[in-house]
Amino acid sequence: MNTIKQVAVIGAGAMGAGIAAVIANAGVPVLLFDRADEQQPDRSSIAKEAVSRLLKANPEALTQPRNSRLITPLNIADDLPRIADCDWIIEAVSEHLPLKQGLYKQIDGVRKPGSIVSSNTSTLPLHSLTKGLPNSFAADFCITHFFNPPRYMRLLEIVAGNIRPEVMQQLEHFADLKLGKTVIHCKDSPGFIANRLGIFWIYCALVEAIDMGLSIEEADALLSKPCGVPKTGVFGLMDLVGIDLMPAIVGAMCQALPEHDPFVLLQRHLPLIEKMISQGYTGRKGKGGFYRLDRNQNPPVKEAICLHTGEYSPALRPKVPGADTRVHNLRDLLSRDDKYGRYLWRVMAQTLSYAATLVGEVAEDITAIDAAMRLGYNWKYGPFELMDILGTGWLAERLQTDGFTLPSILATTARRPLYTLQAFQGQDNQLHFMDVYGRYQPLLRPEGVLLLADIKRQQQPLLKNASASVWDIGDGVLCFEFTSKMNSLDPDIMALLHQSISLVKKHYKALVIYNEGENFSVGANLGLAMFTANIAAWQDIEAMVAAGQQTFKALKYAPFPVVSAPSGLALGGGCEVLLHSDAIQAHMETYTGLVEVGVGLVPAWGGCKEMLARWQQKPNYPQGPMPAASKVFELISTAAVAKSAEQARRNLILRHHDQITMNRDRLLADAKATALQLAEDYQPPQPATFNLPGPSGRLAFEMAVNGFVRNGKATRHDQTVSLHVADIMAGGDTDTLTELGEEDLLDLERKHFMQIIRHPDTLARIEHMLLTGKPLRN
Incomplete structure (x- = not known):
């Protein structure tokens, strides 16, 4: 149904440029207009400067820098006729009614018949905006109120007015599936909702x-x-x-x-x-x-x-x-x-x-x-x-x-709740809301939306402990949900994952790892690690590391597909969950990476080996023992975090077959569909093997780290931790002709983790992170 192939945004201020970025992030070309700059040789310099600001924005407006190429900066005086090629024209100029209405008359003179026109106003009512304009314009006009910053705020308020129903359906579909927005229909009242x-x-x-x-x-x-x-x-x-x-x-x-x-x-x-x-x-x-x-x-x-x-x-x-x-x-x-x-x-x-x-x-x-x-x-x-x-x-x-x-x-209400659970269409515990007449109405989700919150109202978990739960989401698919604080990973989660693998193996088709918290997972439970280190229970820590390695290995080689569906932070151990899954169905706003060096540690639940496998298997990537090891060393030693699912694909955390969902509410349904597709004739992956550079490669990594320290780009403890990463990437004391297996890499990860966690500067980093939530640069 996507008939919106090109969009125009008129007004290149903070909101207009931000809206243009949202559209470009959806892979749709956008024309960005502002007034002509009479003082510059390039009369479109105002819009061009707006695109430049998008590339420098913090937080990032673009999900990847190359999306800026989809934005064409123009000026209204010279280029407005180009909107004739656009299916949706968004006005985002200042809140001045005569300015907007004058612009609409210009737009109506050059737009193609049936193209959608909308205003991003936050205060002006629709009936004022369209006053005196032709009925044919009003039939294609509405208010689309984005929220700031447009990339991150999921709300899109729409005032439909007299727009044709088929046009509104087209716009809603695009905003939902392509832009990832939740459309809320508002009445034509001041300030909307x-x-x-x-x-x-x-x-x-x-x-x-x-x-x-x-x-x-x-x-x-x-x-x-x-x-x-x-x-x-x-x-x-x-x-x-x-x-x-x-x-x-x-x-x-x-x-x-x-x-x-x-x-x-x-x-x-x-x-x-x-x-x-x-x-x-x-x-x-x-x-x-x-x-x-x-x-x-x-x-x-x-x-x-x-x-x-x-x-x-x-x-x-x-x-x-x-x-x-x-x-x-x-x-x-x-x-x-x-x-x-x-x-x-x-x-x-x-x-x-x-x-x-x-x-x-x-x-x-x-x-x-x-x-x-x-x-x-x-x-x-x-x-x-x-x-x-x-x-x-x-x-x-x-x-x-x-x-x-x-x-x-x-x-x-007569003291009744405004929301309640009632039976509806054969389902018990369907959420209902009270209408203005005091009657309960079912809260219906759009087609293609599956929320774990709704499932949890209707059934009991199949498995549950203090840190995780397992739910039946239908059609032979189970959902594994982290429920610990900030969804941090601990022994309870590892134990329940093992139970889940056994359960799916016997009775179900596939497993989806997903939750509706703010973050997928912030990684390992550092508080537990700190407590165990403080009492010098090193054997317990090593047992936790080994248990995590074996759990993630069991996930990877389970006789059924495992699909991870992250949103928000998926850091450290959370990223390692993704790396051991058959497929990832990521929300676009997924921020992921192996960040362990930031707290003085190294990835030890298989993250190093999985990243090495990805980079050495990348099509057209240089072969030999050094290229893949060098790239993964760079990503891990700098604690690189992808700031979107698109950037995660660039870092190979997402592979070519992994998919991205724009609308957060559609993530679980999309992941379930992916799992069912994989379940047809599923075969577990083949184990990876590695030929790594050994001591010569380690020396090259060490020289690079020493250069960063000399230039003030890395601290002394960064250097210490990075040298442990270097030895893993080099394969220890191997040589380039010796083929290593996954267990060899896991042994190296565990060995270096146990060495570095005893270091006082690492313990200081962990403690500082727990107290402040920020990394310590010691």
Whole structure:
């Protein structure tokens, strides 16, 4: 159904260029327009500079640098007729209605009939945008509101207006499968869904912190983990988005909303914000914002602004009672009768109450609002899911006690949950949601979407321990799920993998390794390794290494296909899981690599041997004992991490037959389909053999490392660890004529792991990583 072959983006600012990058990442050519630069010989220099910025962006806007070749920088004055070749034209210019409408008239004069035109506006209603334009234009026009940064934010809000249904179906299909976006349909109301509620929440947090005398550090401690909000909190989020955007967005919203709307009633004159913007304190893109770095000190000191004086002082880690509260205990924190409990209640009561009033106005049902806040603001739970966690009865009583007008949907619930499990179409425990009339409706997934969360509501695990579970996902396929903290790998996971292999061998066709956590796996459980090292239980550590090697070997040679489906981080041992799988079905946003040297270790669960096998088997790659060993030495000794699944393919963690899924919600279904395809006439792989360079190769690697140390690119302990990697890559004391097997490489990995883990500088690195989450450069 993909009939969108080329796209135009008009407006090469941060959002427009970011949207162009998203489209290029999907492998689709895109024309990027901006105004003509009359001061330069190259009149398209503004758009060209935007493409240059994409290549330098941090975080990366492009999934691989070569995608920039799919973006053609142009200017509106000279090149606009070229949009006649485009199937979708996205307007992303500034939020100025006359500018947009004038541009639409130009577009309509040169576009081909039936091409889609959309606006990336975040505030202007569709009926205003299309006023005075031909009906034929309105039939092809909609709002497509991307979120910043466009590559990483999965939400795409769409206001359909009068667009033809077949055109909308075409656009949704493209946004879903090619761009990896979750499309949420919004009504034509100011701010649509996520910004209408999200900006209200942000502004409420700011105003209440000023009124109640909380520091920004205290507010962020409360409005983060306890509410299921990212650790940036609300003030850190404002710095990230840009403080200068707030007055314009708030002003536009207040103009469009009725004067009695809670959003309008909340607004007030904030001299501090005006002062910060005038002095260039607009957030991370400026000199700083609510937080800033004082670079005059060595090392730089993070500072926080006082909301009352406007003065900066060193940012503190405030001791806020309940700041470590998990979301499911949020009611206890909201019930506290101290300034922290009262502040959090004021913010969340207004936010949840406002969310409840928006059902029917901004979207048809609560599921759209919940999804918009999860995907657009990275909340772990949407507002209505939070209401269920708190208890709708408790929340309604507390709101009424504190003088809030009870929104109709909370009055309608009669203390029933907003989400519940009911039978539907022969399935028990199908998730249902409450509509505006108090009736439960089934929550239906799009075709091709399979979520483990839904499966887990409908059945019990076939196998389970403290760190992993195994689920039947149908058609003879099992799913192995990591459930440990950050999905780190430990002996419990290895034990359950062995049990799973036996179970699949007897009764099933294939195994998929997948989870719906933030990360696939951050690698081995370093806390367990540190504890065992501290008591000098070296035999136990070696046993854990050997058990991991044998478990991954059993996965690789199981008599059925194993498909890994990663998303997020797949580091160290998590990467080694991928390397021992028959196939990888990766979400595009997979960040993977063998990073063990960063904590002073070497890959020891078969990562070295598997990477060597991949590079020596690469078609048209130079043969002989050194080329593959040199490349793998480079990747491992520099702890190279692929910043996308495409980059992982470049590093050969993904091979030519491995596949990439753009939409996270489709990953499990795609992995299952891959597993079933492989299960037909499946044969396990043949063991690899190696001819490695031996001592001469080790000497070459050592010379390269010494050069990095002399040039200040590697520390002394980097050198020590890299020399252990060098010996593995060289094959120990072998010679080029001796053929080594996989067990020989595993023995070398285990030997060097056991040597380096005893080193005090390695133990210091592990401890530092556990305490700070950052590598120690010792």
